[in-house]
Amino acid sequence: MTALLRGARIVNPRQQLAAFFAAFIALFAVLLGSTSAAAAPLAHNNNNAPGSVAVVTSTANGKTYVIGTDTTFAPFEFRDTSGEMTGIDMDLIRAIGKDQGFNVEIRSLGFNAALQALSSNQVDGVIAGMSITDERKKIYDFSEPYFESGVQMAVAANDDTVKSYEDLKGKTVVAKTGAEGETFAKSIADKYGFTVQSLDQSATMYESVKSGNAVAVFDDYPVLAYGIAQGNGLKTVTDKEAGGSYGFAVNKGKNPELLAAFNDGLAKLKANGEYQKILDKYLAAPKNTSSGSFFDLLGTALPALMKGLGNTLLVTAISFVFAMILGLIFGFMKVSNNIVLRGIATTFVNIFRGTPLLVWAFFFYFGIPQITGQPINIWVAGVLTLALNSGAYVAEIVRGGIQSVDPGQLEAARSLGLGYGKSMQRVVVPQAFKIMTPSLINQLIIMLKDSSLLLAIGFTELLYQAQQIYAANFRVTEVLIIVAVIYFIAIFLLTKLANYADRKFNR
Structure with a gap:
């Protein structure tokens, strides 16, 4: 029992290196057969895929500018029933572009993500109902104000206990992160003795009030008015407070001709x-987009949700292929006798398994462009995020699978005259793959669900599309039920397919 996998020192370094790559190639060839359907080109174009930031000269005429915006701020920006971005901001920037002779590419990211995209030069400008403040003027150049806003407080339609700020003592209210409503609510919170909870989306804030998790919401008065007209279940109980001005923003010193x-x-x-x-x-007189039965909603929402599902499945498939490649490489390195290879693999696993996936999504999409000065495609950022995170887990699966094979199998193969590489390739790796398969299937399912986190950078996956829908009609619960059913069916069918391939391949 001296030639065990973890202690086969009778093999010289050259033989060991050759065996390492032989075993890796053998296992990868085995796995490639069951994952070939996941192969797809990275260069996938969609409305949210970042392109190169426009190079401008002395005029905006004839140029195309990438404009970042929010996802859920109706009536300023939201998606209509056909899936197109619409609203005051969208109509305004398009009309100005037509008048001035420049084209716009709208990128719906979310308010905070849009500002990060502007700072990292992923977009040329931002129009998202953004208040002009002295603090923001230090970072961005603003246009002349295009809308004078104000803040109102609203409560649940059936709530008769909160009618003024004095009734908020000891209670929790919600406001949108970075918005004027949040600034105003925090400015009076100590005076009236209430707590402010900040959320990212208007629809989420309204649901929080209706569910009783908060007693009131502070939001811009046109946004509240539009939501109430759509039947969001709230009512306003205060007069409009004097607010700030909305402006179009570009990076300081950048794109002066666009401004x-x-x-x-x-x-x-x-x-x-x-x-x-x-x-x-x-x-x-805002048009009511929330009427109709559940089946009317289903028929309206399904095309956009199916597009999102397609993107979810595609990015998962591409990422899984790269995760398998990384996992196999670092998995074999972890069982190597070479301390340097083991150290590299351990570092890789610890970094990507020990940090949140969302951190890497923001780093790849917003951080790298700020470091390199070059924009990065949103599909590349998404694949890198999922592949590196899952690759760390796959590496541990590979390591565990190899080390789970009875060491006597390797020794027996060696005693029959097979070299170290052939023993690994023909004896150890096939048995290890059978042990690994259930865990690899489980990792694929986890990756599919984790892809929903990419909505934070504006990737048009399934949950992102759902947010676009309920941002306009405020039918949050019904839309999320539909999404949950779609996820369940997709994962159920994928699991069945993977298990069938497992039985057929490993019989």
Whole structure:
């Protein structure tokens, strides 16, 4: 029993290195047969895939600018029933672009993510109902104000206990992160003795109030008015507080011609009456998009959700292939006798298994462009995030599978005259793969669910599409039920397929 896997020192370094790569190639060839369906090109184009930031000269005319925006801030930006971005901000930037002769590519990211994308030069400008503040002026250059806002407080429609700020003592209210409502709520919180909880989405805030987790919400008055018109289950109980001004933003010192074109176009739209028509379209008599039965909602939402599911499955498949490659490499390195290889593999596993996946999503999509000065495609960022995270887990699965094979199997193969590499390739690896298969299937399912975290960087996966839908109609519970059923069916079928392949391959 002297030639065990973890102690086969009779093999010289050259033989060991050759055996390492032979065993790796053998196992990868085995696994490739069952994962070939996951292979897909990385260069996948979609509306949210970042392109190169436009190179501008002395004028905005004829240029295409990438504009970042929020995802859930109706009536300023939201998706209509056809899936197109619409709202006051969207109509305004498109009308100004048409007037000034430049094109816009809208990238729906979320408010905080849009600002990070601007700072990392992933977008050229941001229009997202953003208040112009002295603090923000230090980082961004703003246009002339295009909307004068204000803050109101709303409570659940059936709540008769909270009618003023004095009724909030000892209670919790919600406000949107980074928005004017949050600033105002925090400014009076100590005076009236309430706690402010900040959330990222308007729809989530409203659901929190309706469910009783908070007693009131502070939000911009047009957003509240629009939501109430859509039947969000709230009512306003205070007058509008004097608010700030919304502005279009670019990075400080960047794209001055775009800012000048926005100001010029805005002035023309106000002069010819088009600006007021845009406001009246969404504020005077907003169209109710939340009516209809559950099956009407299902029929309306399903096309967008299926598109999101397709992106979810594709990014999972691509990422799993790369995760398997990384997992096999570092898994074999972890069982190597070479202390340097083991150290490298251990470091890789500890880093990516010991840090949150969302941190890497933000790093790859927002951090790398700030470091390198070059934008990164959102599909590349998503695949890197999922593949590196899952690759660390697959490496441990590979290591455990190899070390679970009875060491006597290797010794027996060696005693029959097979070399170390052939023994690993023909005896140890096939047995290890059978042991690993259930864990690899489980990791694939985990990766599919983890892909939902990519919505934080604006990746158009399934849950992202769901947010776009309920941001406009405020039917949060019903939309999420539909999404849960879609996830369940997809994972159930994927599990059945993987188990069938396992039985057929490992019989």
